[in-house]
Amino acid sequence: MNLADSEIVASLLSKDNYAIEKDINQADFILINTCAIRDNAEQRIRKRLRELRALQRTHQGLKIGILGCMAERLQKQLMEEEDNVSFIVGPDAYRNLPQMLDNIKDGEKLAETLLSETETYDDIEPVRYDTNGITAYISIMRGCQNYCAYCVVPYTRGRERSRDPRTIVDEARSLFEKGYREVTLLGQNVNSYRWEAESGKRKAESEEHDLFTNHYSQITNSVGFPQLMAMVAEVSPLLRVRFATSHPKDLSDELLQVMARYDNICKCIHLPVQSGSERMLKLMNRRYTPEWYLGRIDAIRRYLPTCSITTDVIAGFCTETEEDHQATLEMFRKVRYDYAYMFKFSMRPNTYAAKYLQDDVPDDVKTRRLEEIIALQGEIALENNQKEVGKTFEVLIEGVSHRSEGQLFGRNSQNKVIVFERGNLQPGQYANVKVTRCTSATLIGEVVDNK
Ligand code: SAH
Ligand code: SF4
Numbered sequence: 001m002n003l004a005d006s007e008i009v010a011s012l013l014s015k016d017n018y019a020i021e022k023d024i025n026q027a028d029f030i031l032i033n034t035c036a037i038r039d040n041a042e043q044r045i046r047k048r049l050r051e052l053r054a055l056q057r058t059h060q061g062l063k064i065g066i067l068g069c070m071a072e073r074l075q076k077q078l079m080e081e082e083d084n085v086s087f088i089v090g091p092d093a094y095r096n097l098p099q100m101l102d103n104i105k106d107g108e109k110l111a112e113t114l115l116s117e118t119e120t121y122d123d124i125e126p127v128r129y130d131t132n133g134i135t136a137y138i139s140i141m142r143g144c145q146n147y148c149a150y151c152v153v154p155y156t157r158g159r160e161r162s163r164d165p166r167t168i169v170d171e172a173r174s175l176f177e178k179g180y181r182e183v184t185l186l187g188q189n190v191n192s193y194r195w196e197a198e199s200g201k202r203k204a205e206s207e208e209h210d211l212f213t214n215h216y217s218q219i220t221n222s223v224g225f226p227q228l229m230a231m232v233a234e235v236s237p238l239l240r241v242r243f244a245t246s247h248p249k250d251l252s253d254e255l256l257q258v259m260a261r262y263d264n265i266c267k268c269i270h271l272p273v274q275s276g277s278e279r280m281l282k283l284m285n286r287r288y289t290p291e292w293y294l295g296r297i298d299a300i301r302r303y304l305p306t307c308s309i310t311t312d313v314i315a316g317f318c319t320e321t322e323e324d325h326q327a328t329l330e331m332f333r334k335v336r337y338d339y340a341y342m343f344k345f346s347m348r349p350n351t352y353a354a355k356y357l358q359d360d361v362p363d364d365v366k367t368r369r370l371e372e373i374i375a376l377q378g379e380i381a382l383e384n385n386q387k388e389v390g391k392t393f394e395v396l397i398e399g400v401s402h403r404s405e406g407q408l409f410g411r412n413s414q415n416k417v418i419v420f421e422r423g424n425l426q427p428g429q430y431a432n433v434k435v436t437r438c439t440s441a442t443l444i445g446e447v448v449d450n451k
Contacts, residue, residue, distance in 0.1 A: 002068060004137040004186055006033045007126030009067065009094050016098035020129050024055065029063050029101060034070035036152050038346035042070050049082050056084055063104060065089060069156035073349070075113050085109075091142070091157055092116040115143075115158035122167040125174070134398055134428050136180050138171050139163070140228065141187035146247065148274070149285045149352040150317060150345060153188055160188070162195045165223045165231060172235045181396055181428055182240040182266075185232065190225055190243050191250035197221040226258040233262040238430075240396060242266045242415070245312075248273070249287045251296050256303035267304050268338075268415040271296065272312035276331025277324035280317055285352065290331060297335050308338040308414035315373055316345045316366030318357035325369045332376050338384050338414065340377045344370050382440035385416070392434045392448055393418065397427045418443040 009031065010020060021027040032048065035041040049064070056062050065087040066078060072090035079085050087100055090113035100110050120142055128136055143158040144151075172183050187193060223231075225243075232241050241264060246255075248271050259265045271293075275281055278289050288296075300307050313328060332340070344366045347359040361369075393412035401407035401419050408427070409419045419442055420433050433445040 001139065001186055001188075002033045002035060003130075004126065004139040005068065005091060005094070006031075007128055007137075008121045008124050008139075009033070009097060010127040010129050011124050012094055013098055013101070014127055016102070018098070018101065020127075025059065027062065029065060031065045031067055031097075034066055034068040036069035036073045036156050036348070038343065039348075040346065045070055046082070049084060053084055061106070063087070065100075067091075067094070069152070072113050072115070072156040073152065076111050079109050079111065087111065088113065090115065092119045094121070095119075117159050118161060120161055120163040122163045125171065132399055132427065133179055134396065135182040135184070136175050137184050137186050138168060138175075139187070140168050140185045140190065141193050144188035146189060146287075147285060147352065149283060149357070150314065150348065152348040152351055155350045157188070160192065162187075162193045165195050165228050168228065169231050169235065172232045172239065172241075176236050176239045179428060181238060181430075182242065183232065184242040184244060185228070186244060188245065189247040189250060191246050191252065191255065193223075193225040193228060195223045195228075224254075226252065226254045229255065229265060230258050230262065233258075233265050237264050240264050240266055240413070242268065244270050246271055248293050248296050251299075253299060253303070256299060259307075260303050266413045266415065267307040268310065268413065269300055269304075269307055270310045270312075271300075272341075273328075273331055273335070274312060274314050275317065275320075275324065276328035277320070278327075280320060280324050280327075283319065283357070284314075284317060290327070293331075294334060306414065308416065309335060310339040310341075310415075311335070311337050312341045312343070313373060314343050314345050315370040316361035318345070318353055318359060318361070320345075320361050320369075325372075328369075328373065329376055332373065332380065336380050336384060337377065338381060338416065340373075342370060342373050342377065378440050382438070385438035385440060385443060388416070388435045388443055389438060390435065392432050393443075393445075395420075395431050395433045397425055397429050397431060399427050412443075416443055417441070418445050420445045420447055423447055 032045060034045050052064060063086040064084055066085055067089050068091055071088040078088055086104060087110040089097055092115050093112035096112045104110055141162045143160045144153045145160050147154050175183060246269060273293055274284055274286055276290055347354055395410035395412055395418050397408050397410040399409060401409045406422050407419050408422050408425055409417055411417055418433050425431055432448050434448045435443045435445040437444045
């Protein structure tokens with residue numbers, strides 16, 4: 001999400017004649033886009049700010065600004081604590097950045113952190129400045145109001161709002177025409193994406209728009225996520241479509257049916273479980289039970305037998321017992337995830353947990369539980385990958401392998417990385433690759449025929 005936001009910031013500033021400077025010693029401004037999701041994300045930024053002091057001493061006039069969730073969370077407090085910061089800008093205020101940079105004078109400090117109920121930056125075409133030219137993110141909505149008890153996002157990114165689907169499809173089409181072959185649609189809870197035409201004018205426009213008259217999406221003034229996926233998938237069969245993140249409570253059969261209908265919608269679902277314990281899920285305000293979650297996993301397997309499933313999990317949330325932790329391990333054994341992002345609980349100010357619960361699981365216990373989850377997931381991922389040996393996958397080639405110039409890497413529809421001999425192939429092409437061996441993180445294969 002932050003990468004996508006930085007591309008919007010680059011676009012807004014390039015319109016005002018600012019350009020990206022790759023040599024940090026030559027830069028007039030350094031903008032740091034920040035995350036507030038866990039304390040260690042914020043500590044990394046504090047460290048980066050300390051490191052930049054040396055550069056500021058030799059480079060008079062260099063100004064540093066903090067963008068993103070940490071700016072939103074701490075606001076002016078951040079400038080007081082970090083005296084080398086000149087401006088801070090929250091996630092909904094990036095349109096003010098060009099003017100702020102134009103006007104900022106030496107010694108002055110500026111802050112813009114107002115959250116918006118409507119800002120989606122839908123008219124901004126992001127500048128993809130750090131890209132492989134093949135895969136890109138498209139932000140389809142902003143904010144979140146699920147208020148999971150541990151999570152700071154609703155406080156730093158504001159209310160949920162969905163972007164106009166026409167601008168999303170146009171962006172996907174424009175990327176495809178530039179040679180991109182994969183887009184990932186981004187939102188904190190993509191399943192609750194819903195765009196409504198508000199005014200009569202907007203309605204008339206949307207009725208004319210040909211996107212709304214294709215065979216799947218009837219003329220409509222309200223677009224939900226399954227329909228949006230179909231529209232983006234119809235840009236071209238050669239454009240792969242992915243999405244993140246789905247909240248399990250809202251994962252609909254309709255979405256799974258759309259995923260089954262289009263070959264170019266990738267068969268990979270990220271479905272963050274957070275915990276396997278019913279009591280923990282309730283306390284986390286996730287609004288599903290382990291049974292509901294497993295029912296959704298069954299539905300995925302039924303509609304999409306080849307789909308990979310990945311997750312997020314938190315070890316050591318408030319009051320978590322050994323029994324709760326065992327329930328999480330059990331969930332991992334039942335689902336057999338292909339990949340997991342695994343975190344130690346970090347108490348965040350303002351959240352429900354900070355107000356009403358105690359961070360009472362000792363750090364060494366959190367660490368041990370996290371390590372147990374990581375070890376189990378490592379075994380499962382390896383076993384899952386071993387089952388892929390002998391199968392042939394269509395791979396979108398993304399680049400040259402980091403290990404060897406003679407090898408390329410890409411991903412299959414299931415989002416698994418596959419490495420293989422280069423031959424005559426180029427990044428951006430599709431190739432059919434047969435898997436010959438694997439590790440827990442990577443498949444290794446050989447090209448069987450080229451398209
Ligand atoms: N909107 C996404 C998650 C975005 S945050 C969703 O609901 O799935 C990404 C992940 O960070 C979360 O899924 C969660 O596992 C983790 N996370 C969020 N807050 C956390 C906290 N306070 N401590 C540890 N991990 C946290
Ligand atoms: Fe945070 Fe929950 Fe919203 Fe995800 S759904 S961003 S975890 S509040």
